Amino acid sequence: MDDDHRELVRRLFAAATARIEAAHDAAVAGQSSEIVAGDYAAVARRLQATAQDIAALADAARVIAADRLDDAGCDHIENSS
Numbered sequence: 543m544d545d546d547h548r549e550l551v552r553r554l555f556a557a558a559t560a561r562i563e564a565a566h567d568a569a570v571a572g573q574s575s576e577i578v579a580g581d582y583a584a585v586a587r588r589l590q591a592t593a594q595d596i597a598a599l600a601d602a603a604r605v606i607a608a609d610r611l612d613d614a615g616c617d618h619i620e621n622s623s
Contacts, residue, residue, distance in 0.1 A: 543607065551603050558599040565592040 543551075568589040572582065 547606055551606050554599050554603040554606075558596050558603075561592050561595045561599065565589055565596065568592060 568585055571577065572585045572589065577585065
């Protein structure tokens with residue numbers, strides 16, 4: 543993988559880390575004893591949206607990385623999830 547693609551994948555992982563932190567915040571908010579019943583749906587939507595963002599970032603990183611490796615070299619990565 544060339545340096546530009548490696549940097550792009552690193553940035554995707556950094557963005558995913560930020561979204562994971564946002565998902566964590568939403569999950570913590572949903573556990574609060576102070577949350578009112580009507581807010582659970584909003585917190586759940588926020589958690590779902592961040593999870594979708596994380597999945598999209600992971601897909602992008604996987605596509606970039608897989609495009610740079612032969613299929614045999616990626617088998618252990620794809621089968622580990």
